[in-house]
Amino acid sequence: MLLIHIKKLLVIIVQLILLFFIMFYCLKTSAIESHPVWLQESLDKADKLNDKNPHLAHEFVKNLKKNHSNKFSDFDFAAIYSRLATYQYYFGNFDESLTLISKSKKYMPVLKGKTGVEILLTYGSVLDAQGSADAAITVFHQAIDLAKSAQNNELISESYNVLAAIYAVNHNDIEALKYFNKAYILIAASKNELKMAYLKLNMANSYTYIKDFKKAILLQNEAIDYFKSNEYFYDEMLTIESQATTYLFAKNYDKALLSYQKVLELSKSFNDQNSQLFAFSGLSKVFLKKEEYEKSFLYWSKADELIYKVNSPYSYSSHLLIKAKLAIIKNKIKKATTAIKEAEVYLSKLDKDKNVNLFVTYFDIKIDIAMSRNDFKSAYLLLKKSSELYDNYHDVIRENTRSKYKIMFDTEQAELKNQLLEKDKKLAATELENSSHKNQIQNLVIIIAVLFIIILVYLFHKQIKTSKKLNRLANTDELTQLANRRYSFYYAERALKQSQLTAQNFSIIIFDIDHFKYVNDTFGHLAGDNVLIAVAKVASGYIREKDVLGRVGGEEFLAVLSGASSAQAYVIAQRIKLAIEDLSLEYDNRVIKVTASFGIAQFSEKQNDFVSLFQHADEYLYKAKNKGRNCIVSEFT
Structure with missing residues (x-):
């Protein structure tokens, strides 16, 4: 018996020793994994x-x-x-x-x-x-x-x-x-209201990417109100940065301008050069869109003084693309080409499918450079690449639009589930749950399900309308509401192929407003815009329903005429020319009169693709300019 007690005592002693070592190890580990009280308080303050x-x-x-x-x-x-x-x-x-x-x-x-x-x-x-x-x-x-x-x-x-x-x-x-x-x-x-404000900021950025600008701005305003009322002024600045980008994407350039100016003001108070760079770059982009090129170059130069501090391929690429665009506007093609080559170094580090807007801008600038050199073949090939990337982008937009509604639905469902769970707990705790309550809950669920189905059908219908609207906006020149260059070229290529298959005539008219720079310099860019709108409206009246009229350059227009010979195209061009001559625009108590020069080319064995056809029409346009302007030139005149 004594031996048994001794063995039990030894077991207890061993267990106590092991327990002591375990406790010692835990205390040691705990000491290593925690900061001293004074340091923890300092880190919390930080x-x-x-x-x-x-x-x-x-x-x-x-x-x-x-x-x-x-x-x-x-x-x-x-x-x-x-x-x-x-x-x-x-x-x-x-x-x-x-x-x-x-x-x-x-x-x-x-x-x-x-x-x-x-x-x-x-x-x-x-x-x-x-x-x-x-x-x-x-x-x-x-x-x-x-x-x-x-x-x-x-x-x-x-x-x-x-x-x-x-x-x-x-x-x-x-x-x-x-x-x-x-x-x-x-x-x-x-x-946690602060964390919720950060979440709203990130979700607002997401809504911007899927072009739901109204929802994005609503979330941004809620975040700004919270940050401002609680004196989180740095976070307020970051949210205004986000909102400036949203306004820029939404083409609300006046509000984008105000937002970027606000960011610049706040960044100076924080001495935050990164935010100053963001503001300068944004202001340069806004003034570029507003065609105020001197101001755009001024803010680009200010951004150029800070860009070296940022190691971001996206920022460098965007900065150099603005430089190239401004160089093209000033007709400094060599400088634009150099800037594009520099941008390509940084673009090579980015995924094309994840930076679609940046790469579309890059292709558009390359097209402008090729066109300035009359390299229409390169311009056409670049346009095809840009169109392919653009089409993929719109596929992404459609998927994102569907996902947008799922975000709203799932968030609402999460709230509903939490409410129902809480209600179930209360009912269980108070033992008030009975068959009538179950029936009420089931009826409520059925009603909610029906409502969700109705909302889903409505939103799906709205999404289809939104997709059509986005497609129209993507193919339309914002100023004149004619087809833009991308769609005009795309339509012309398709129409030419169809004419080849059906052995029908096919002609194009390129016309250019004479002395348009004089109009802008004398009367101002707003007057120039009014001239472009008026010319577009007048020309549209003489284009057949099956034809397409587009604006393909600053003051250059393209008419695509399926089933029309060069002689028929000449008649149409003559009507448009006379109508433009008759235009009288009043601006600032002065009358503006303009004329236009025309070049016509018809599909033939020599010009059997759109690039060569466009090139010949462009050559005839320049001959019309050289003949004194306000005239029509084709291969038969």
């Missing part, structure tokens, strides 16, 4: 400063490192460098941010906890800014997994939010929907 102004937070953490680095553990250094890396990302200093991330990883080789998640989120954001979207998405998924292992809902929702925003930028709205919805559920449950 995070609050970051919410208000990252520049103040940056200076605070730099001083913290400078004055107390001798007291830091590896875990402390990792947290310090992680925050400094985040601030440098905000400032657009991506190379510096990557250097600080490397230092942070050096002190935390195995990423864990809040600091590990923050390192991954900053790293992924920098990768995306440098054009590596797929690598960034992989890193953000790692951040989500790490946040889940840390059981930190705030970090999980932040990771979802950032990942959703990246998916939206890259036209993957199904994944964006999934992660926006997950972020929404967590943030709504936490009732």
Whole structure:
């Protein structure tokens, strides 16, 4: 018996020793994985400063490192460098941010906890800014997994939010929907109004990409109101940056101008050169769209003084494309060509399918350069590439438009499910659930389902109308409401092929308003616009219903005449010429009179493709100019 008791006693002693070592190890681990109280309070203060102004937070953490680095553990250094890396990302200093991330990883080789998640989120954001979207998405998924292992809902929702925003930028709205919805559920449950404002900002950017500008601006205004009322002025500035981009995409240039000017004003108060660069570039784009080229060049020059500080292929490409466009406007084709070649270095680092607008702009400028050199074949081939990319873009828009409604539906469903679950808990707790309540809930669900079906049918119908409207806008010249150059060329090529198959005549008329530069210089660009509108309206009256009239240049128009011989085209051109001669436009108590020169070409064995046909018509137009203008030239005249 004694031996048995001794054995039991030894077992208990061994168990106590093991328990002691386990407790010792846990305490040691806990000590390693937590900051000293004074440092944790300082880091919390830095995070609050970051919410208000990252520049103040940056200076605070730099001083913290400078004055107390001798007291830091590896875990402390990792947290310090992680925050400094985040601030440098905000400032657009991506190379510096990557250097600080490397230092942070050096002190935390195995990423864990809040600091590990923050390192991954900053790293992924920098990768995306440098054009590596797929690598960034992989890193953000790692951040989500790490946040889940840390059981930190705030970090999980932040990771979802950032990942959703990246998916939206890259036209993957199904994944964006999934992660926006997950972020929404967590943030709504936490009732964190600041995080909800950040979510609204990201969702507004997503709505901008799918061209629902009204919804985007509504969300941006809600975020701006929150940031402003709670004195988060830096975040207010970032949201106004987002809204400026939305107005630019929506072609509301006056409001875009005001937004960019507001960003410039706020960026100076924060001494934020990255935001100043954004404002200068945006103002240059706005004035370029408004055809105020001197102002556009002025702000482009200001942006050029800051662009070297940003290591972003997208920013560099966009900046150089503006330079090329301005050079073309000034007829400095050599400079435009040089700028395009420089832009191509940075464009090669970007995914064409994920930066459609940028590449369409690039092709349009290349087309303008080719046209200025009378290289119509190259212009035509570039136009085909641009059209293919543009068509793919519209496929993306259609898919995104459908996804847009799913975002609204799923968010509403999430709220409804939460309400029903809460209601069920209350009913279960109070034992008031009975058959009548069940019937009421079932009826409510049926009514909601019917309503959802009705709404879905309505929105689907609206989406079809929106798609048709977008297609019309994409093919229409904004000023004259005629077909734009892209659609005119596309239609002409199709019509020519059809005429070849049916052995029918096919002719085109190119006409150009004489001395149009004189009109702009003498009366102003607004008067010039009125002349273009009037000429377009008059010419449209003499074009047959089956024909297409388009504006293919500043003051140049193209009429595509299926089934018409050169002689028939001449009659049409003569009518248009006489109608333009009869125009009298009153502007600023002065009368404006204009004329036009015409070139006509007919499909033949020698001109059996659209490029050569267009080239011959253009040559006849120039002969008309040389003959003294206000006349018609074709191969038979």
